[in-house]
Structures are given as C-alpha cells and as structure tokens.
Amino acid sequence: MEFVIKGGTVITSTSSYCGDVHVKDGKIVTIGQNLSVNGANIVDAAGKYVLPGAIDAHTHLEFPFNGTTSADDYFAGTRAAACGGVTTVFDFVTQRKGQGIREAVAPRNALCAPKACVDYSFHVALTDLTPAVLEEFSAAAEEGLPSYKLFMVYKKDGLMMNDADIYRALERSKETGTLIAVHAENPDVIDLNIERFQKEGKLSPWYHYLSRPEAVEAEADIRAIHWARTLDAPLYIVHLANYEGMQAVRDAVNDGYEIYAETCPQYLHFTCDVYKRDDGRNFVCSPPIKGQKSQDALWKGIKEGYINTVATDHCPFRQEQKDWGKDDFTKIPNGCMGVENLYPYMLSEANKGNITFQKAVELCSENPAKIFGCTQKGALEPGKDADIVIYDPSIDFTITNEKMHSNCDYTIWEGTELKGYITSTYSRGQLVYKDGEFLGKAGYGKFIKCQRQKNS
Numbered sequence: 001m002e003f004v005i006k007g008g009t010v011i012t013s014t015s016s017y018c019g020d021v022h023v024k025d026g027k028i029v030t031i032g033q034n035l036s037v038n039g040a041n042i043v044d045a046a047g048k049y050v051l052p053g054a055i056d057a058h059t060h061l062e063f064p065f066n067g068t069t070s071a072d073d074y075f076a077g078t079r080a081a082a083c084g085g086v087t088t089v090f091d092f093v094t095q096r097k098g099q100g101i102r103e104a105v106a107p108r109n110a111l112c113a114p115k116a117c118v119d120y121s122f123h124v125a126l127t128d129l130t131p132a133v134l135e136e137f138s139a140a141a142e143e144g145l146p147s148y149k150l151f152m153v154y155k156k157d158g159l160m161m162n163d164a165d166i167y168r169a170l171e172r173s174k175e176t177g178t179l180i181a182v183h184a185e186n187p188d189v190i191d192l193n194i195e196r197f198q199k200e201g202k203l204s205p206w207y208h209y210l211s212r213p214e215a216v217e218a219e220a221d222i223r224a225i226h227w228a229r230t231l232d233a234p235l236y237i238v239h240l241a242n243y244e245g246m247q248a249v250r251d252a253v254n255d256g257y258e259i260y261a262e263t264c265p266q267y268l269h270f271t272c273d274v275y276k277r278d279d280g281r282n283f284v285c286s287p288p289i290k291g292q293k294s295q296d297a298l299w300k301g302i303k304e305g306y307i308n309t310v311a312t313d314h315c316p317f318r319q320e321q322k323d324w325g326k327d328d329f330t331k332i333p334n335g336c337m338g339v340e341n342l343y344p345y346m347l348s349e350a351n352k353g354n355i356t357f358q359k360a361v362e363l364c365s366e367n368p369a370k371i372f373g374c375t376q377k378g379a380l381e382p383g384k385d386a387d388i389v390i391y392d393p394s395i396d397f398t399i400t401n402e403k404m405h406s407n408c409d410y411t412i413w414e415g416t417e418l419k420g421y422i423t424s425t426y427s428r429g430q431l432v433y434k435d436g437e438f439l440g441k442a443g444y445g446k447f448i449k450c451q452r453q454k455n456s
C-alpha cells in the first residue's frame with residue numbers, strides 16, 4: 001500500500017513545517033515539499049497537522065488486580081488506543097511468584113497477539129526477585145524486554161517490593177542497560193491511615209485521597225531516587241503526581257542523574273476535589289489525584305523538561321466494579337481510563353496554548369520511544385514505521401462515553417471540552433481510525449522488541 005499525505009503541517013518534537021509524507025509498505029519513505037509519486041493514493045491533509053502516533057507507555061489491559069480484572073481486554077484497549085491516536089501501548093505483565101521473566105510474558109503475549117489492533121510491548125512488574133530473575137535481565141533484554149516495574153505498595157495484593165529489592169534491581173539494571181520503574185507510595189503509612197479511617201467510619205472516596213496524600217507519595221519518590229543516586233543507576237518514576245516528588249526529580253536531574261518522570265493526564269486535569277463528587281469512586285486510582293499545588297508543579301515540570309513522558313495508566317473498571325466500594329473506598333478497584341484521551345488531551349492543551357505541539361509530540365511519542373528503546377517508532381522520519389496521526393485543530397470536541405471505544409460504561413473525562421481532535425490514525429501505514437470510526441482489526445498489532453541504549 002502506497003500513499004502520500006499531502007499539504008499538512010508536519011509536527012516533530014523540534015519543528016513544524018508544511019510537508020508531504022510518502023508512505024509505502026508500512027514505512028515512511030520520505031518527507032518533502034510537493035511530492036509526486038506515480039500510482040500512490042493521495043490523502044489530503046490541507047489545514048491539518050500530521051504527527052507521529054502516540055506511545056502510551058503505561059496501560060493495564062485485562063489486568064488481574066484488586067480481586068477483579070480491568071474492563072478493557074487487549075482488543076478493546078487497543079481499539080480505544082487506535083481511536084485516540086495511540087499506535088503503540090506498553091502493557092504491564094505481572095510476574096507471579098516463582099515465574100521467570102519470559103515465562104511471565106509468554107502467556108500474556110499469547111493472549112494479546114490475536115487481539116491487538118495496534119503494536120504493543122511489555123514492561124514486567126516484578127514480584128519475586130530471585131537470583132535467577134536478576135540473572136535473566138540480560139537475556140530478556142536481548143529478546144526486547146528491557147524495562148521493569150517495582151511496586152513499592154500493594155502489600156496485601158502480594159505485589160510489593162521492599163528497599164532491598166529496589167536496590168538489587170537497580171544494581172542489576174545498571175549492569176544490563178535495562179530500566180527500573182517504580183510505583184512510589186509508602187505502604188505502611190497508607191495502611192495506618194486506612195486503619196484509622198476505618199475505625200472512624202470515614203469510608204467515602206475522599207478518604208482514599210487522605211489515606212495517601214502528597215507526602216505519602218513523595219516519601220517513596222525520594223527514597224527510590226536516593227537509591228538510584230547512590231548506585232548511579234537510571235530510574236523511571238511512573239505516574240508521578242505530587243509536587244515534592246517533582247522537586248526531587250528536578251534536583252536529581254540537575255545533579256546529573258538519569259531520572260525519568262512520567263505523569264498522566266488525570267493528574268494534569270483534575271484535582272483531589274473529584275473525590276468529593278457523587279461519582280468520586282470512579283476517579284479512585286493510586287497514587288490518587290492530588291491538590292492544585294501538585295498539578296501546578298507537574299505542568300511546570302512539563303514546561304521545564306523535568307517530566308519526560310505523559311502516559312495514561314489506563315486501567316478502567318466498569319461502573320458495577322467501582323460500585324463495590326460505594327460505601328467503602330477500600331473496596332474500590334484502583335484505576336482510571338485514558339488511552340483514548342491522552343493524545344487528544346495533550347494536543348488540545350497545545351492548541352489552547354498551554355504547551356507547544358512540539359512538546360506534546362515529545363512527551364507522548366518521541367520520549368517514550370527513546371527511553372524504552374523503541375527505535376522504529378516515535379518520530380516522523382524516513383525509515384520509521386508509518387504510525388501517523390492526522391489532527392484537525394479546528395474541531396471542537398466534547399468527550400462523552402458514547403464516542404469512546406473502550407469497554408467501559410462511563411468515562412471520568414465525560415464533558416471535557418477539547419480544542420481540536422484526531423481525524424485519522426495509521427498504524428504501520430494501515431488506516432485504523434477515521435472520523436469517529438474504528439477501522440482496525442484484531443491481530444494486526446505486533447509485539448515490538450525494544451532495545452534500550454544505555455544513557456538514552
């Protein structure tokens with residue numbers, strides 16, 4: 001299949017210019033002015049922006065968690081991704097006790113492959129850091145799996161890793177050129193707060209926030225960064241949501257350490273006040289959405305370059321699942337949706353003038369590709385996969401669940417007004433979304449081997 005996207009404004013992380021994009025056999029062949037290619041179809045992009053597909057570096061699809069499973073399976077989650085301009089997702093595989101890394105990934109890959117509508121890779125959430133698993137870091141990296149997540153929380157779910165685990169994993173990641181990511185919150189203080197609130201009968205979603213407020217997350221960010229600094233090992237902090245942690249990242253980066261920070265659209269758009277709403281339970285995720293001071297610090301971090309990626313932590317639960325905790329926040333499955341909203345939201349912020357379009361591309365596409373070693377993605381360049389989004393800056397779009405493509409029966413983004421919207425998504429040159437309609441196919445998405453460069 002061969003076509004030329006003509007007359008659009010091509011956006012990269014550093015520039016924007018009027019250019020035509022020639023695509024053949026799933027790859028970008030060339031980008032230039034007034035391209036004419038014999039026999040190629042023409043896609044008119046006049047008045048539109050042409051961007052690299054987004055990479056959502058943080059999803060939980062058909063994720064067994066909190067005694068249930070997240071609502072989007074690999075089909076629905078990647079369908080929603082395609083419709084939101086996300087052409088690659090990094091999904092989390094949880095290692096079960098006793099399992100090896102590749103042993104944990106193989107069945108998830110088998111589950112995902114026939115359902116995926118866009119390309120995918122995996123991060124492995126380690127729960128059992130045996131000597132054999134540490135040893136396996138290098139072999140797994142050679143097979144395209146260079147990144148791990150360590151939960152500093154979820155003790156009762158059997159997912160938590162202690163400081164010694166973090167230390168050993170960081171040491172080994174440094175030796176092997178792999179990357180450790182942490183979910184940073186202090187589990188003991190959370191448990192203490194929850195116990196107190198339970199005794200006092202304080203069980204509304206607001207107490208989810210109060211049981212794990214800013215300082216609870218910050219302490220763990222600072223602790224993880226401390227070990228990374230001590231070992232001079234790279235570290236990636238997932239879903240950073242608090243101002244003190246943001247400051248710790250800033251300090252470490254300014255001191256020359258390789259610390260990456262990811263935040264999520266829900267932390268950039270909402271504040272903890274959502275937990276006082278009647279539907280507050282739908283916003284319950286961990287870390288919880290914080291106060292205005294944290295939100296401001298995250299935006300400042302984005303503008304100054306201390307936030308490297310915006311990803312979604314897409315982990316939706318249907319209303320009936322969220323309702324288990326209607327009267328008790330401890331029973332609410334943790335997680336929110338966002339894979340279809342990430343790129344439209346960040347591009348809308350660009351269109352409204354809060355950030356540049358270049359910055360949106362850097363955060364949502366180029367940086368995740370670079371950090372996780374996804375070399376064929378993340379930019380519109382000759383030779384790269386033709387993962388392309390066409391965006392119309394003149395559309396006014398109000399998010400409603402009816403227009404979304406997830407399996408979830410509500411969205412926390414309901415009623416959010418966006419300036420501009422995605423009109424087409426191409427995954428390796430294949431049109432998978434156009435004007436509100438999903439056009440992709442289950443099984444089209446491929447596993448992408450990532451090869452992380454040291455100090456990338």
Ligand code: URP
Nearest residue numbers: 183285286313315334335
């Ligand atoms: O609440 C959340 N974030 N659920 C998904 C699991 C995680 O901690 O990332």
Ligand code: ZN
Nearest residue numbers: 183238239286
């Ligand atoms: Zn997490």
Ligand code: ZN
Nearest residue numbers: 058060313315
């Ligand atoms: Zn997550």
